[in-house]
Amino acid sequence: MTAPSSSSDGTYPSSDSDTESSTTNYGHYGYSGEEPVYREGSLTWAKSTLKDEDIITVTKDEGNEYTIFSLAPADPDGKGRLYELRTTFATLLPQAFLDKHLFTTLPQHLLPPNTLHVLISTLSGTGLAPDFFDEVLHPLLKAVGLADPSYVVLRTKSTESVKEFARSRLLAGANAGSEQTVLMLSGDGGMVDTINGLLEEESRSSNYVPPVLSQLPLGTGNALFHSLHRPSPLPSIYIQGLRTLLHGTPKPLPIFKARFSPGARLVTDEGQTATALSNNTLYGAVVASYGLHATLVADSDTTEYRKHGDKRFGLVAKDLLFPEGGESPHAYKADVALVKSGKDEVVGTQEHGYVLASLVSNLEKTFAISPASRPLDGQLRVLQFGPLGGEKTMDVMKGAYADGAHVEMDEVGYDAVEGLRINFLEEGTEWKWRRCCIDGLIVGVEEGGWMEVQVVPRGAEAVLVASDV
Numbered sequence: 001m002t003a004p005s006s007s008s009d010g011t012y013p014s015s016d017s018d019t020e021s022s023t024t025n026y027g028h029y030g031y032s033g034e035e036p037v038y039r040e041g042s043l044t045w046a047k048s049t050l051k052d053e054d055i056i057t058v059t060k061d062e063g064n065e066y067t068i069f070s071l072a073p074a075d076p077d078g079k080g081r082l083y084e085l086r087t088t089f090a091t092l093l094p095q096a097f098l099d100k101h102l103f104t105t106l107p108q109h110l111l112p113p114n115t116l117h118v119l120i121s122t123l124s125g126t127g128l129a130p131d132f133f134d135e136v137l138h139p140l141l142k143a144v145g146l147a148d149p150s151y152v153v154l155r156t157k158s159t160e161s162v163k164e165f166a167r168s169r170l171l172a173g174a175n176a177g178s179e180q181t182v183l184m185l186s187g188d189g190g191m192v193d194t195i196n197g198l199l200e201e202e203s204r205s206s207n208y209v210p211p212v213l214s215q216l217p218l219g220t221g222n223a224l225f226h227s228l229h230r231p232s233p234l235p236s237i238y239i240q241g242l243r244t245l246l247h248g249t250p251k252p253l254p255i256f257k258a259r260f261s262p263g264a265r266l267v268t269d270e271g272q273t274a275t276a277l278s279n280n281t282l283y284g285a286v287v288a289s290y291g292l293h294a295t296l297v298a299d300s301d302t303t304e305y306r307k308h309g310d311k312r313f314g315l316v317a318k319d320l321l322f323p324e325g326g327e328s329p330h331a332y333k334a335d336v337a338l339v340k341s342g343k344d345e346v347v348g349t350q351e352h353g354y355v356l357a358s359l360v361s362n363l364e365k366t367f368a369i370s371p372a373s374r375p376l377d378g379q380l381r382v383l384q385f386g387p388l389g390g391e392k393t394m395d396v397m398k399g400a401y402a403d404g405a406h407v408e409m410d411e412v413g414y415d416a417v418e419g420l421r422i423n424f425l426e427e428g429t430e431w432k433w434r435r436c437c438i439d440g441l442i443v444g445v446e447e448g449g450w451m452e453v454q455v456v457p458r459g460a461e462a463v464l465v466a467s468d469v
């Protein structure tokens with residue numbers, strides 16, 4: 001009998017490629033007596049081991065040959081390669097291993113009559129999405145029966161690409177009652193652009209069928225993905241995303257509506273471009289914020305800072321919390337009200353450090369800003385605190401990194417709400433201290449302007465999201 005096959009000495013060969021990813025083919029196992037053993041979550045044969053946590057799936061071809069698709073174990077230092085597809089061939093595998101990993105059938109939303117799109121956000125995160133498609137997703141789709149003609153690939157060319165796709169092709173299909181699924185190789189930005197493209201014209205027909213989005217987390221923060229998969233026992237977000245793609249179930253994605261005063265503008269292009277918002281409205285699925293968080297996201301969204309991945313937030317935070325000359329961080333001036341049981345509950349100060357309404361638990365994998373939030377619970381929660389000074393603000397942030405311990409701190413307000421209203425009191429024509437963040441998008445508000453956030457009622461969601469819960 002033959003078992004899995006790998007390189008001749010049975011160990012993982014190292015690649016001499018200097019790119020961050022590559023595909024490694026392990027060839028064939030050819031010797032008898034090499035039957036693999038599956039014990040305590042590891043498949044072991046000869047000198048090689050494959051851990052459950054590194055396996056995407058196992059396919060079986062017509063000749064009864066198995067192919068194990070895995071990613072190379074995550075680099076513990078977080079340096080070097082982030083992913084590397086490995087294929088291992090076998091003719092005999094332990095039943096317990098097959099019970100756990102054998103691919104049987106595609107979920108309904110990846111089968112006809114669904115129209116299938118693959119959206120590659122070329123500049124998301126540190127720019128890995130195109131390579132991830134070529135080296136990991138493309139071969140995997142083929143192996144599970146989705147050959148090239150089964151789907152249409154869209155590669156973004158500008159900041160407008162995702163929105164244009166959503167407001168034209170995707171919306172037309174949804175309004176015509178077509179079932180559509182989009183594999184999103186993007187971060188939160190791709191998701192929020194899709195939602196806004198679908199909703200901005202408010203032209204949903206009575207036949208509207210919400211498209212299904214299945215996210216492969218290739219952005220910087222990937223807040224939505226981490227929150228949907230919290231807690232995930234898998235070390236690799238790529239394995240997690242691929243398994244959800246193959247086995248997940250579509251569920252309505254809760255969203256909020258943020259309305260702004262008429263002078264508000266979407267600020268893009270490192271602050272160089274200001275565009276009016278359609279109906280003065282943006283939709284989001286993650287956060288609406290004002291204060292430190294919004295300023296941090298805005299100031300770190302430059303080509304230069306993006307090279308640092310999620311470290312970019314920390315780099316800018318230092319400058320904002322400990323300004324040159326030893327000054328205190330900015331105190332953001334606004335009237336803030338939380339909407340509870342239909343009534344406004346005014347926050348008793350007009351100076352703020354941080355005001356953030358969230359539909360999700362995590363803004364990054366380990367940054368649990370709203371620890372009470374559960375995947376897809378649809379509950380908006382507001383976290384807010386005053387201008388605490390650099391050191392104290394750092395303590396609060398550290399609490400968020402310590403599983404959300406910050407919500408127990410006396411200085412921090414944390415409430416389940418129906419909505420949030422902010423009337424900006426900052427003076428001056430520049431909107432530097434009147435910027436808001438909606439899922440990573442930045443909105444500058446005019447002097448005397450306002451923002452109002454409320455949850456979109458259940459049943460009116462724009463999209464479904466593939467989920468493993």
Ligand SMILES: Nc1ncnc2c1ncn2[C@@H]1O[C@H](COP(=O)(O)OP(=O)(O)OP(=O)(O)O)[C@@H](O)[C@H]1O
Nearest residue numbers: 123124125156157158159187188189219220221222
């Ligand atoms: N080819 C392109 N040219 C210009 N802008 C692009 C291009 N492709 C993508 N973008 C923009 O880059 C941004 C990437 O957003 P995305 O959310 O996918 O990644 P991210 O911001 O790194 O991650 P996250 O939002 O999870 O922190 C989006 O605003 C998108 O419109």
